[in-house]
Amino acid sequence: MRHLKRISLYFFTSLLLSGCLGTKYLKEDENLLFKQNIKVGKAIDSDDLEQLYAQEPNRQFPLIPFAPYVWFYYWGKKSYDIEKYQAKKAEIAGKFSKKIKAAEKRSKRIKLERKQRRKLAKIDKTIEEGNTLMRWGEPLAVYDSSLTQSTIDRFELYLDSKGYFHSKIKHKTSSIGSRISSTYIIDEGPAYIVDTLFTQTGDSAITELLKKTEKKSHLKTGENYEQGNITKERERIDLLLKDNGYFNFSRQYVQFEVDTAFRESHNVAIKTLINRPSKRDRHKVFHVDSINFITDANVKSLPDSMRITEQYKGVSYRYYDPQYSKKVLNRRVFIRKDSLYSKSRSYNTQRQLANLDHFRFININYDSSGGKLIANIFTSPLSRYQWTNEVGINVTQGYPGPFYNISFKKRNIFKGLEIFEMNGRIGIEGVASVSGAEEVYRSVESGVNASLTFPQFILPISSSLKERLGQVNPKTRLLAGYTYTNRPEYQRNNTNFSNTYSWQNSRNTSYQVTLTDVSLIESSVDSTFGARLNQLERNGNRLINTFRPSLVTSMSANATWNFNSYGLNFSNSSFLRVFLESGGTTLNFINTEFLERESLEFYKFYKINIDFRKINPINKNTTIAYRVNAGYANPYGENGILPYEKYFFAGGSNGIRAWRPRRLGPGSFVEIDTLTNEVNYDFEQPGEIIFEGSIELRKNLIGFIDYAFFVDFGNTWTIEVDESRPGAEFNPKTFFEQLAVGTGFGLRFDFSFLVLRLDAGLKVYDPARPLEKRFILNEGFYDAPFTRDATEPIIFNIGIGYPF
Known part of the structure; x- marks a missing residue:
């Protein structure tokens, strides 16, 4: 051990002395800006000030004085020859010019010109920004006193903008060798x-x-x-x-x-x-004199005089062919004849027409040249028939596998701007068995569904109300589908019908209400899994019922708040989803004897799930992401169980990543392997309550590669005591002691069209272990999962996209 400490000390000292910060690239009389900080009162947000630095230190690895990006930059600079790239650019331009000139067909010339532009743009980027290694890296942050003054000037402007007109800023530096640390001391003074x-x-x-x-x-x-x-x-x-x-x-x-x-x-x-306009005494108020709606702009090369013109509720509709219902279109037009001009109404009209998914573009302009304000709406229709094929890699809670999707869409099927869709899907994924975690099995899921979407609520409501509802993008969707799942331990057939209403109160908020959701489920299980279910049943657990022929009916409501485009950018954004479901509600009012005669299992339950996510950027290279997910599902039917798909499960690549998919919990329940006397994680563990959360620090590593440190926590529980799983029930006084904690490191490969994610999760606190052994590293690296006989080593997860 003493020898190991000496080697570590020698390595660390060598790291500091060997110029790992890039100081060897400094010229004479140059210094390295090593770090900088701001001292300011609580009234000022120091994070905002940090964005105003005119010069930044080089990025380093956390806790280690090592600047790899400087190495990359100067490593690439060694082979960077601008004259060589300029000569290559001239060579490529000449080569393609000859090919383009010799091409006989116009299509071939266009193809060659496109290829030439692509290659020349790549070389131009290298000439302007450096080669790939230089772009991945960054030049040495040589301390520049003029940039320090620029930073002070920026701080003063910022403080003035906040009302601190008498602020004072002092700057001081300290140095160790050629490394300079810069500190800005700000006295903001009184606020105006x-x-x-x-x-x-x-x-x-x-x-x-x-x-x-x-x-x-x-x-x-x-x-x-x-x-x-x-x-x-x-x-x-x-x-x-x-x-x-x-x-x-x-x-x-x-x-x-x-x-x-x-x-x-x-x-x-x-x-x-x-201020008044220069040519008039006052600003003029305009009323909309007339509205023209051309539904097929840029469709045919025919004179405009051949269009048919029809009036409907103050709007003049013009078209070559009467394709669309004017009544339905009019519900998405909020510009009214003789009304005051409104920019917001124009924008909402454009947005709601786009939400119909029937038009390639929507353009609204106004003509006031004749002293009257004329609104012109131009739309160009999308193709009425559309086929889509998609092939890719699918990862949900297992290992990657291929999938194939095919879909057919027919627009305006009844000329009321409806959309009919048929979708087919087949996917293969590697998953751990429900009754075994050591081996990976092939899971196949396929399905087909047909849907019909109406751009309005199919409800007995008045026409005037339907017109008012047009502002919230109302839709009614009828869906019928069939799904087949083939896993090692069971096969499952699900025939489903649903009726869903959806609308949006704003760009950030959307709602869905499913009044009818009916599923007929048939299952078959293999002998091993069947024996496991029978064993649970003997101990009072009726999970076996969920694999009998079942009828599942439910009603649900789903509200989503998405602020600042969460998931589409790395700005400060958040996401909240609330889901409510009531299963078997209608069965409370009818005689269910016919279901019993047909030997159909049926369910009565209610369920709530709340999912909150937030992204908080620290700087241009670093963000912190948070997630909290909580759910409660209470079966109140005679069988006392939920449909298998309605249970909560914890663990996996999108949950608590230090546990295998669906293996965590419930509560402190532990199953001991009689052969190894270790915790047995072989079986999926359904629960009726879930609480889980994650904190993830995401940073750019190099180019398109990011890395992340994360901490996940949570568990599932049962509502009532489960004799087959002691310790599984939720207790408000002790549930905090049963929160599992895992941590780990991950890499994200951002290819713009997809994000490939690799995570390694390590258990920190396992509530399934004895109290004195719940902290995994109680005995340092001599404890599981680092020992040879560990039940589960570090868990590796592969995912597509970010975990949340």
């Missing part, structure tokens, strides 16, 4: 408060409009002055006026005068000015 607000418009109508909406103003007395609020207020006024008929208004007419003359009291007076 908005004391008085004035408005000057020269137009009584605008003054009255601003007065009516002053509660929505971003400028309020008594609050700190902030430049960002002035920008927001300019945007608010611009949209407010454009929504009230001021078609020609623009934000350039809005100005603000900020008076900080009251320096002793640190108060600010702000005057809002609405």
Whole structure:
């Protein structure tokens, strides 16, 4: 052990002294900017200030003074010869020019020109940004005092924008050898408060409009002055006026005068000015004179005079062929004849027409040249028939396997903008057996379904209400489908019918209500798994019933809030989903003897699931992602069980990654292998309660490769005592002691079209072990899973996309 410590100390010292930070690339009289920090009061967000650095230190590995990106940059620079790339560019350009000139067919010339542009663009990128290694890396951060002054200037502008006009910034440096640490000490001083607000418009109508909406103003007395609020207020006024008929208004007419003359009291007076147009005394209010809707723009090279024109509720519809229901289209048009011009209504019209999935493009413009405001809506239809084929790799809770999807879509099937779809899918995946975790088996899932989607609610409601509902993208979807699942221990056939209503109150919020969801399920199990189910039944667990012929009926509601496009970017964003389901509700009001005569298992239950996710960027290369998922499912029927698909399971690549898929829990239940006397993780463990969460630090490693450190925690439980699984029931006083904890490291390969994920999970706290052995590293690396006889070593997970 002593010898090992000496080797480690020698290695670490060598690492520091060998220039791993890239100091060997420094020239004489140059210093390396090693690190920098900010000391500021709590009133100022230091994270915002850190984004304003004019110079940044080189990125390092966590906890290790090692800058690999500098190595990459200078390694690539050794082979970077700009003259060589320029000569190669000229050679490729000449080579393709000859081929293009010699090509007889126009299609071949176009293909060659496209290929030439692609190759030349690649070389141009190398010339401008360096070769691949240089782009992966970064040049040495040589300390530059002029950039330090630029940083101070930026800080001062930021503090002024927050109302700290008397801030003072000091800068000091410390050095160790050629490494410099930079510190900015900020005294923000007193904040200026908005004391008085004035408005000057020269137009009584605008003054009255601003007065009516002053509660929505971003400028309020008594609050700190902030430049960002002035920008927001300019945007608010611009949209407010454009929504009230001021078609020609623009934000350039809005100005603000900020008076900080009251320096002793640190108060600010702000005057809002609405300037008059240069050619008129006041801004003109426009009413919509007429509305033209062309449904087939750019479809045929025929004169416009051949289009048919029909009027419907103030809209002039024009087309060559009467394809669409004017009644349904009109419910997505919110521009009204003789109404005030409204920018928001125009935008909502464009968005809701796009949501119909019938048009290639939607363009709305206004013509005011004749003194009257004419709204023109141009749409170009998508193909009525559409085939889609998709082949790829599928990973849900196991190992990768191929899948194939085929779908057929027919639009406007009844000329009411309906969509008929048929989808077929077959996928193969490697999964651990329900009754064995050591081997990987092939799981096959295939299915076919047909759906019919209407762009309205198919309900007995009035036409006027349907028109109002057009603003929330209402849809009714009828679906019938069949799914076949073949796993090593069971085969399952599921015939399903559902009726779902969906709508969106805003771009961030969507809802789904399924009034009818009926599934007829037939299963068969193999002898080993059947013996396991029989054993559970003898101990009072009736899980075997879920593999008998079953009828599952339910109603459900699903609400989703997606803020700032969660999952599509790495900005500060969040996601919340709430799911409610009631199973067998209608069976409470009918005689179920006919189901018993048919030997059909049926279920009564209710279920709730809440899933919250958040991404918080720290800097341009680092984000922290969080997730909390909780669920409760209570069977209240005579059989006291849930359909197998309705249970909660913990563990796997999208859950607690230190446990194999569906193997964690429930509670502190533990099954001991009689041969090894170790914890047995062989069997799937369904639960009725779930609580799990994850924290993941994601950083860019190099190029398209990211890495992540994560901590997962959670478990499942049963509601009642389960004699076959002691310790499985939920107890509000002790459930925290039964939260499993796992940690690990992962790599993400971001290929833009998909993200391949590799995670290695390590158990930290296992509630299935005896109390004194629940912390896995109680005995350091001499404890499982590092010993040879460990039940489960580090768990490796493969996934497509991010875990959450």
